[in-house]
Amino acid sequence: MxxxxxxxxxxxxxxxxxxxxxxxxxxxxxxxxxxxxxxxxxxxxxxxxxxxxxxxxxxxxxxxxxxxxxxxxxxxxxxxxxxxxxxxxxxxxxxxxxxxxxxxxxxxxxxxxxxxxxxxxxxxxxxxxxxxxxxxxxxxxxxxxxxxxxxxxxxxxxxxxxxxxxxxxxxxxxxxxxxxxxxxxxxxxxxxxxxxxxxxxxxxxxxxxxxxxxxxxxxxxxxxxxxxxxxxxxxxxxxxxxxxxxxxxxxxxSGAWLRNARHGNLCARGLSEKIQGLPDVSLMFPVEANAVFLKAPAAVLDVLRTKGWRFYTFIGGAARFMFAWDADPAVVDALASDIVEASRAQDW
Amino acid sequence: MxxxxxxxxxxxxxxxxxxxxxxxxxxxxxxxxxxxxxxxxxxxxxxxxxxxxxxxxxxxxxxxxxxxxxxxxxxxxxxxxxxxxxxxxxxxxxxxxxxxxxxxxxxxxxxxxxxxxxxxxxxxxxxxxxxxxxxxxxxxxxxxxxxxxxxxxxxxxxxxxxxxxxxxxxxxxxxxxxxxxxxxxxxxxxxxxxxxxxxxxxxxxxxxxxxxxxxxxxxxxxxxxxxxxxxxxxxxxxxxxxxxxxxxxxxxxSGAWLRNARHGNLCARGLSEKIQGLPDVSLMFPVEANAVFLKAPAAVLDVLRTKGWRFYTFIGGAARFMFAWDADPAVVDALASDIVEASRAQDW
Amino acid sequence: MxxxxxxxxxxxxxxxxxxxxxxxxxxxxxxxxxxxxxxxxxxxxxxxxxxxxxxxxxxxxxxxxxxxxxxxxxxxxxxxxxxxxxxxxxxxxxxxxxxxxxxxxxxxxxxxxxxxxxxxxxxxxxxxxxxxxxxxxxxxxxxxxxxxxxxxxxxxxxxxxxxxxxxxxxxxxxxxxxxxxxxxxxxxxxxxxxxxxxxxxxxxxxxxxxxxxxxxxxxxxxxxxxxxxxxxxxxxxxxxxxxxxxxxxxxxxSGAWLRNARHGNLCARGLSEKIQGLPDVSLMFPVEANAVFLKAPAAVLDVLRTKGWRFYTFIGGAARFMFAWDADPAVVDALASDIVEASRAQDW
Amino acid sequence: MxxxxxxxxxxxxxxxxxxxxxxxxxxxxxxxxxxxxxxxxxxxxxxxxxxxxxxxxxxxxxxxxxxxxxxxxxxxxxxxxxxxxxxxxxxxxxxxxxxxxxxxxxxxxxxxxxxxxxxxxxxxxxxxxxxxxxxxxxxxxxxxxxxxxxxxxxxxxxxxxxxxxxxxxxxxxxxxxxxxxxxxxxxxxxxxxxxxxxxxxxxxxxxxxxxxxxxxxxxxxxxxxxxxxxxxxxxxxxxxxxxxxxxxxxxxxSGAWLRNARHGNLCARGLSEKIQGLPDVSLMFPVEANAVFLKAPAAVLDVLRTKGWRFYTFIGGAARFMFAWDADPAVVDALASDIVEASRAQDW
Known part of the structure; x- marks a missing residue:
């Protein structure tokens, strides 16, 4: 957790x-x-x-x-x-x-x-x-x-x-x-x-x-x-x-306005790359800023919720993840792992 | 100063x-x-x-x-x-x-x-x-x-x-x-x-x-x-x-809401008391909260401005002083002294 | 005309x-x-x-x-x-x-x-x-x-x-x-x-x-x-x-409110009945009140315009005809005839 | 009446x-x-x-x-x-x-x-x-x-x-x-x-x-x-x-816009002239358009009301009379007479 x-x-x-x-x-x-x-x-x-x-x-x-x-x-x-x-x-x-x-x-x-x-x-x-x-x-x-x-x-x-x-x-x-x-x-x-x-x-x-x-x-x-x-x-x-x-x-x-934005974008990009190639999870939109919209089976999303992840699904049912200046890369990695794991559990 | x-x-x-x-x-x-x-x-x-x-x-x-x-x-x-x-x-x-x-x-x-x-x-x-x-x-x-x-x-x-x-x-x-x-x-x-x-x-x-x-x-x-x-x-x-x-x-x-208010009121009350009895300076309104409105000759107000005090005169020409939670009693005393002094200078 | x-x-x-x-x-x-x-x-x-x-x-x-x-x-x-x-x-x-x-x-x-x-x-x-x-x-x-x-x-x-x-x-x-x-x-x-x-x-x-x-x-x-x-x-x-x-x-x-409405409805119904069965002219909506919406080839509508009929085509391109208390049944008949004639001219 | x-x-x-x-x-x-x-x-x-x-x-x-x-x-x-x-x-x-x-x-x-x-x-x-x-x-x-x-x-x-x-x-x-x-x-x-x-x-x-x-x-x-x-x-x-x-x-x-206005003005002017010199009735404002504002004792106004005249008293208590294109000069005269009469009755 x-x-x-x-x-x-x-x-x-x-x-x-x-x-x-x-x-x-x-x-x-x-x-x-x-x-x-x-x-x-x-x-x-x-x-x-x-x-x-x-x-x-x-x-x-x-x-x-x-x-x-x-x-x-x-x-x-x-x-x-x-x-x-x-x-x-x-x-x-x-x-x-x-x-x-x-x-x-x-x-x-x-x-x-x-x-x-x-x-x-x-x-x-x-x-x-x-x-x-x-x-x-x-x-x-x-x-x-x-x-x-x-x-x-x-x-x-x-x-x-x-x-x-x-x-x-x-x-x-x-x-x-x-x-x-x-x-x-x-x-x-x-x-x-x-x-x-x-x-x-x-x-x-x-x-x-x-x-x-x-x-x-x-x-x-x-x-x-x-x-x-x-x-x-x-x-x-x-x-x-x-x-x-x-x-x-x-x-x-301080230049933080740009650093903060870059950080958020980087986290989104990072997440999107780590979940590439999953059979039943895909990006609803290309990742160009600090948002990742995931299309995934309901069962996958349920697993993620069970693990404590919080996200909205208001646009077309996709799960939205947003990354701000304070997003912890380790936590982003953990999220990526959980997605990969949940997806694989589905396939088997 | x-x-x-x-x-x-x-x-x-x-x-x-x-x-x-x-x-x-x-x-x-x-x-x-x-x-x-x-x-x-x-x-x-x-x-x-x-x-x-x-x-x-x-x-x-x-x-x-x-x-x-x-x-x-x-x-x-x-x-x-x-x-x-x-x-x-x-x-x-x-x-x-x-x-x-x-x-x-x-x-x-x-x-x-x-x-x-x-x-x-x-x-x-x-x-x-x-x-x-x-x-x-x-x-x-x-x-x-x-x-x-x-x-x-x-x-x-x-x-x-x-x-x-x-x-x-x-x-x-x-x-x-x-x-x-x-x-x-x-x-x-x-x-x-x-x-x-x-x-x-x-x-x-x-x-x-x-x-x-x-x-x-x-x-x-x-x-x-x-x-x-x-x-x-x-x-x-x-x-x-x-x-x-x-x-x-x-x-x-913390109770600060009341302490802050009391402090502002006290400063206003304090100022009003220290300037009582001046011949040409008087209160335009009784002091019941954290404001003091002074009626004073223009020359007195000019002296105060020269000494660096800042105040509004938008209500009936009176000089308004407002006291917040951070009013420094020593500075309030200094203001009172300056008023007294400016008033006396007028009389002479 | x-x-x-x-x-x-x-x-x-x-x-x-x-x-x-x-x-x-x-x-x-x-x-x-x-x-x-x-x-x-x-x-x-x-x-x-x-x-x-x-x-x-x-x-x-x-x-x-x-x-x-x-x-x-x-x-x-x-x-x-x-x-x-x-x-x-x-x-x-x-x-x-x-x-x-x-x-x-x-x-x-x-x-x-x-x-x-x-x-x-x-x-x-x-x-x-x-x-x-x-x-x-x-x-x-x-x-x-x-x-x-x-x-x-x-x-x-x-x-x-x-x-x-x-x-x-x-x-x-x-x-x-x-x-x-x-x-x-x-x-x-x-x-x-x-x-x-x-x-x-x-x-x-x-x-x-x-x-x-x-x-x-x-x-x-x-x-x-x-x-x-x-x-x-x-x-x-x-x-x-x-x-x-x-x-x-x-x-x-006077009861005119109802007579007027009935008259408009009747004219619309009348028109719709007179143009039934035309091969390329049809009703876009059933006629239930005082409006008739005609789906017809552009050429048919052009002929009607040339003959001086005025109508709007703002809803889905259909020609709208509206009938008020003052609609003259003879003129409605004339319109029906012109539609029939324009339609037949198309077919030939 | x-x-x-x-x-x-x-x-x-x-x-x-x-x-x-x-x-x-x-x-x-x-x-x-x-x-x-x-x-x-x-x-x-x-x-x-x-x-x-x-x-x-x-x-x-x-x-x-x-x-x-x-x-x-x-x-x-x-x-x-x-x-x-x-x-x-x-x-x-x-x-x-x-x-x-x-x-x-x-x-x-x-x-x-x-x-x-x-x-x-x-x-x-x-x-x-x-x-x-x-x-x-x-x-x-x-x-x-x-x-x-x-x-x-x-x-x-x-x-x-x-x-x-x-x-x-x-x-x-x-x-x-x-x-x-x-x-x-x-x-x-x-x-x-x-x-x-x-x-x-x-x-x-x-x-x-x-x-x-x-x-x-x-x-x-x-x-x-x-x-x-x-x-x-x-x-x-x-x-x-x-x-x-x-x-x-x-x-x-037709020029009625001006004729109508002139008529209203004339009636107002006429009324004001006919009541000149009354001891207790006076004009509150000079008559320059189609309105007459009368200052008069309440008793006078009451008499006028009793006689069926209708007027507002919303500006400073004066009785307002307004004259439109249809004001009947004979009725204006009758109003003038009633005012004169009511005023004289007061004096006696």
Whole structure:
């Protein structure tokens, strides 16, 4: 029996990584002005500008629901449509938050190829209706990495953003696992965002090593107009802002944001390699980020549960394992062994 | 010159108190399930039930804007009116958040006596219009302690809640500084909330020693129906919930919630006593919680600013000093001395 | 070439029927109090109570978008889900109105059988998720007659409402063409609404002979609580209410509501019978109300367009013809002849 | 005893004027395409462009609540503030509609001079706060004529619009009685709207002789972007649009819009002149449009009520009499006589 078998159920089961924690503790060493007038918030904002090699506008909010919903609300009006994949988190797991924050914008789902939106599918949907009785498409939202652990290449994002420019649509990126995508592609954040036409990026912190917090990054200043008011009104302005911003500073300045993502990706890749060739266990999706989706007989999954492993099966019945900055390689190995063993037990 | 002269500008300039921090660090010792399925969240909820001596429903949200706005939205519909004091925070400093969360409920302000709402003023407003062209009054919101540092007695709250029952109104308490009020009145939390008819209390954490977080406490289970969904949709459900809940556990189990409040109150009281009898400096309001509002000649305030003290003058031109759990009594004494000195310099 | 070939494009191309117009003119004979305090509004309300054989609550609003959206908003909160058919008007043709009025409730679409929702499909959807990350199902909305001209039998509605009771869901009926359904089934309005468990019915006026206006009818008084305020706030309270209510009076008291519906149904039935047996033209759906959906070769449709007929092809490419109270049987015959002729020309 | 003594309670007690009715009946002579694709809607739009001597954008909506609320929502975001007079209809009599349509914009009331907003009062309010905790002022809304029957001169509107330009605010005019103001000032509509800097005008129809309907007129095309979608989503797109637009055509083409307004103004002026010099009855406000507000002893008002006159006393206790297009001069005279008589009876 392993010590922490539950830890791969989600990449938000992990705690706060040491670099983020150290920065938070440092920020706690004395009193400081509120609402972002403290020294850490300005430095964290600048750290994002350095990371993205551009004078972007940065807003720190509490969680991903708010980050994505506020960003989408800033990009459209209530009578607009937001195009995304049918399995996008904003469609399936936010309890109507984008609709709430935007006061009624409708999410329009397009079919995906390899779990990713394509320009063809977006264009077909965006141009399917032109009448006033249906929300006017205004924004495209893509998730990087996707809910199923796929990664959009730079060219794929570029192709989508060019279509968006042509159709007058704005491009939002849900980057709850943006760091993992950068790690996968070995790509500078700028190259995977504004340089390929992303208008607004929600950079995920919780899944990257923070205790809480996401950053909304606008690459177009006009789109960020009055966004601070929007955050305040929506209950997303922290009074003791430094406890939201300083951890980001720790994550960015130390390079932990990338190390953490690489580690998670490596664990996923490692697991996937160790279970190759099993007769009745297979990968539902190629492993491109920090997720492994296993197709396996119910009996195999039962054995794993009995051994204490915890995982979700909400997407097509596959068992999902997620790896965060704190995934213990020894435990990943143990999981791999248990899968191999359970699979072989089936065959005999 | 003092070491940290800026610290009395607001009680949200303070950091995280040791008891809250210790609990957060303890919660960070390992990975844990998300969205409140961790051990700390359940314990923190129970700690509130113990503190309030009743089976209340407890929800942990990120900040006071959200706590009050979500609670008010749960108590009314968009076409209802919310009665509060003209200087209530929900009216003056939330950038329209209650209107946003409730989708358009209107805040109706009533005149106050000693900075507090009275049954007479509430009744006059609640019964002034009965036609369909004006939002139907549905909720009364009182702030305990008030923005001006006053405290409602148990009898005062009771009188208001009895009126509310009579008129079919619900009673919400903005308790950003509820702990300070309990400390002032030396009163059990239950005696200052549900036992005197409060339906929903927003218990402030940030001003009581947390880094962030407030608790929404429903004493009537029916009013809490589906409130978890409401929090989720509004971007107020933390994925790593333990980092929001564990600090509450530290605050409540250790008794720090009350010690912190008492300390802030004591500092305010201390300052007010040390500056008594000055010819041109006086208290704008009696000191009942952790705030001191000074009426003083502009020249006196200028001298204080020159000496490095930081304070707001947004309410009637008075200088506001707020004292949190970390206020250093020696620094409070230094402030008192500077005030006395500045005042005397004026006279000569 | 026919005189008014365009008239079957939609059943809202028709004008105001004589009975409704006469009542409106009568109401215009003198000045009268506003906001429903006039004599006609009370009488029209009572006429609905008589028609439905129960003490229902009746609200007159301007159009179907508002009627359905306000009713749905009254039945749920922003974090709830509304179950309906994928081709329901509230999903496909209201530009996000239900989401707007409810401040973010999510429409959840279920598969249909013969264009109609089934208890099995509703139950599968309503019980598919139980977590807080997805809107909690709260309302079922059915359309009677459906967008494709189908009619729910009393037993079918009953089966759905019994499921709703069991699952704690409320039942809304979009009755834009409710009168047509009553005519089809030769059924008293009560028997097709509250007696089979409908909570709220939106009774369509525009498609039944009015110039504008729909009635929202609550059979459960509790659900109608403060609905007048909701209408007012949402811009749906007419100041000169009599011009909205009196036409209803004319429609109901004269029995025109039913005659109009029967006439439309008869024309649709007539057309469908006259084109039976054509080799390449067929009905996409059985004709149960006032709509005829034709599957025909593009060349046939082109011929019809050339002859001046106007119709939509938005549902599966079929040509839709709709018949209102004013459909001229001679023109319907002419249309039938043109279809037959165009079809035969194809074959040769 | 008079025949229709109740008719001066409000200017929305009047029926549909002959010119509007004739146009509606003409539009009812045959079937026509829906949603504004009919011939009348285009002509009515053009009639507005002719009237305003500019290529404005025109939208026909059902009532004033919707017209003003939709226009304001188009001019601001949820976190913005709308500056208006404390007695503005959008503040006092719309049940929170502007807040609902805008999803939470806050109405900020400024003191008035002679019942009208002044640049000084607007500027003081607009610049009183610059922090993120308070809605950012974005729109000024003025009512022409005002609720108290006052009229802004062209210079007064100009001065306000110049301030708006300087502060980056947009200018909305609630023109429920815009026609009356044009009549008072003998001023072309253009001279009282876009030529003096009004961005959006809501031109009132119900009080000008229609049965229902208001027109939202944008003088800046950019501000009207996607406004049709906004109307649709908010339940303000009539399917049989011609019955909303044709009456406008009748009103505008015949010149009735101005005749009706002049008649109402004349009646008010006439009444005010006939009661001059009474010892205990006086005008609360100068009579500049179609309203007369009388200050009189309660006993006098009681006598009037006894004689069957109906009026409101909601503004400062004064008795309000409103005169519409259908006010019968003989009945106005009778009212004047009754007032004179009741007043003299008091003195003796």
């Amino acid at each position: 392993h010590r922490k078998p539950q830890q791969f159920g989600s990449d938000n089961y992990a705690g706060i990584c040491p670099e983020a924690l150290a920065a938070m503790l440092e920020a706690n060493s004395r009193s400081a002005a509120a609402y972002g007038e403290d020294p850490w918030t300005g430095r964290a904002t600048d750290a994002f500008r350095t990371l993205f090699e551009t004078d972007c506008e940065v807003f720190f909010v509490f969680n991903g629901t708010a980050a994505n919903s506020l960003a989408l609300a800033a990009l459209c009006q209530s009578y607009h449509g937001i195009i995304c994949a049918a399995n996008a988190h904003v469609e399936t797991d936010e309890c109507g938050a984008p609709e709430f924050f935007s006061n009624g914008a409708k999410i329009l789902t397009a079919p995906t190829l390899n779990g990713k939106l394509t320009p063809a599918a977006i264009e077909a949907l965006a141009t399917s209706r032109g009448d006033i009785h249906f929300p006017k498409p205004e924004v495209v939202s893509i998730t990087q990495a996707t809910e199923t652990g796929r990664v959009y290449s730079r060219d794929e994002v570029s192709a989508i953003s060019m279509l968006c420019r042509r159709l007058g649509l704005k491009l939002h990126m849900d980057g709850a696992r943006f760091a993992n995508a950068c790690a996968t592609l070995d790509c500078a954040p700028a190259d995977l965002s504004w340089r390929v036409g992303v208008d607004v990026l929600c950079f995920g912190g919780a899944k990257n090593g923070l205790g809480l917090g996401e950053a909304v990054i606008f690459f177009d200043h006009a789109l960020a107009r009055d966004f601070g008011y929007r955050c305040k009104q929506a209950g997303q302005l922290a009074s003791k802002m430094r406890f939201l911003s300083a951890p980001w500073l720790g994550l960015l300045e | 003092h070491r940290k002269p800026q610290q009395f500008g607001s009680d949200n300039y303070a950091g995280i108190c040791p008891e809250a921090l210790a609990a957060m660090l303890e919660a960070n010792s390992r990975s844990a399930a998300a969205y409140g399925e961790d051990p700390w969240t359940g314990r923190a909820t129970d700690a509130f039930r113990t503190l309030f001596e009743t089976d209340c429903e407890v929800f942990f949200v990120f900040n006071g804007t959200a706590a009050n706005s979500l609670a008010l939205a749960a108590l009314c519909q968009s076409y209802h009116g919310i009665i509060c004091a003209a200087n209530a925070h929900v009216e003056t400093d939330e950038c329209g958040a209650p209107e946003f969360f409730s989708n358009g409920a209107k805040i109706l302000t009533a005149p106050t006596l000693n900075g507090k709402l009275t049954p007479a003023a509430i009744e006059a407003l609640a019964t002034s219009r009965g036609d369909i062209h004006f939002p139907k009054p549905e909720v009364v919101s009182i702030t305990q302690a008030t923005e001006t540092g006053r405290v409602y007695s148990r009898d005062e709250v009771s009188a208001i809640s009895m009126l509310c029952r009579r008129l079919g109104l619900k009673l919400h308490m903005d308790g950003a500084r509820f702990a300070n009020a309990c400390a002032t009145l030396d009163c059990a939390p239950a005696d200052l909330s549900w036992r005197v008819g409060v339906d929903v209390l927003c218990f402030g954490g940030a001003k009581n020693g947390l880094g962030l977080g407030e608790a929404v406490i429903f004493f009537d289970h029916a009013l809490a129906r589906d409130f978890g969904y409401r929090c989720k949709q509004a971007g107020q459900l933390a994925s790593k919930m333990r980092f929001l809940s564990a600090p509450w556990l530290g605050l409540l189990e | 026919h005189r008014k070939p365009q008239q079957f494009g939609s059943d809202n191309y028709a004008g105001i029927c004589p009975e409704a117009l006469a009542a409106m003119l009568e109401a215009n004979s003198r000045s009268a109090a506003a906001y429903g305090e006039d004599p006609w509004t009370g009488r029209a309300t009572d006429a609905f109570r008589t028609l439905f054989e129960t003490d229902c609550e009746v609200f007159f609003v301007f159009n179907g978008t508002a009627a359905n959206s306000l009713a749905l908003a009254a039945l749920c909160q922003s974090y709830h889900g509304i179950i309906c058919a994928a081709n329901a008007h509230v999903e496909t043709d209201e530009c996000g109105a239900p989401e707007f009025f409810s401040n973010g409730a999510k429409i959840l679409t279920a598969p249909t059988l013969n264009g109609k929702l089934t208890p099995a499909a509703i139950e599968a959807l309503a019980t598919s998720r139980g977590d807080i990350h997805f809107p909690k199902p709260e309302v079922v909305s059915i359309t009677q007659a459906t967008e494709t001209g189908r009619v729910y039998s009393r037993d079918e509605v009953s089966a759905i409402s019994m499921l709703c009771r069991r699952l704690g869901l409320k039942l809304h009926m979009d009755g834009a063409r409710f009168a047509n359904a009553c005519a089809t089934l030769d059924c008293a309005p009560a028997d097709l609404s509250w007696r089979v468990g409908v909570d709220v019915l939106c009774f369509g006026g525009a498609k039944n002979g009015l110039g504008l206006g729909e009635a929202v009818i609550f059979f459960d008084h509790a659900l109608a609580r403060d609905f007048g305020y909701r209408c007012k706030q949402a811009g749906q309270l007419a100041s000169k209410m009599r011009f909205l209510s009196a036409p209803w009076l004319g429609l109901l008291e | 008079h025949r229709k003594p109740q008719q001066f309670g409000s200017d929305n007690y009047a029926g549909i004027c002959p010119e509007a009715l004739a146009a509606m009946l003409e539009a009812n002579s045959r079937s026509a395409a829906a949603y504004g694709e009919d011939p009348w809607t285009g002509r009515a739009t053009d009639a507005f462009r002719t009237l305003f001597e500019t290529d404005c954008e025109v939208f026909f909506v059902f009532n004033g609540t919707a017209a003003n609320s939709l226009a304001l929502a188009a001019l601001c975001q949820s976190y913005h503030g709308i500056i208006c007079a404390a007695n503005a209809h959008v503040e006092t009599d719309e049940c929170g509609a502007p807040e609902f349509f805008s999803n939470g914009a806050k109405i900020l009331t400024a003191p008035t001079l002679n019942g009208k907003l002044t640049p000084a009062a607007i500027e003081a309010l607009a610049t009183s706060r610059g922090d993120i905790h308070f809605p950012k002022p974005e729109v000024v809304s003025i009512t022409q004529a005002t609720e108290t029957g006052r009229v802004y001169s062209r210079d007064e509107v100009s001065a306000i619009s110049m301030l708006c330009r300087r502060l980056g605010l947009k200018l909305h005019m609630d023109g429920a009685r815009f026609a009356n103001a044009c009549a008072t000032l003998d001023c072309a509509p253009a001279d009282l709207s876009w030529r003096v800097g009004v961005d959006v005008l809501c031109f009132g129809g119900a009080k000008n002789g229609l049965g229902l309907g208001e027109a939202v007129i944008f003088f800046d095309h950019a501000l009207a972007r996607d406004f049709g979608y906004r109307c649709k989503q908010a339940g303000q797109l009539a399917s049989k649009m011609r019955f909303l637009s044709a009456p406008w055509l009748g009103l505008l083409e």
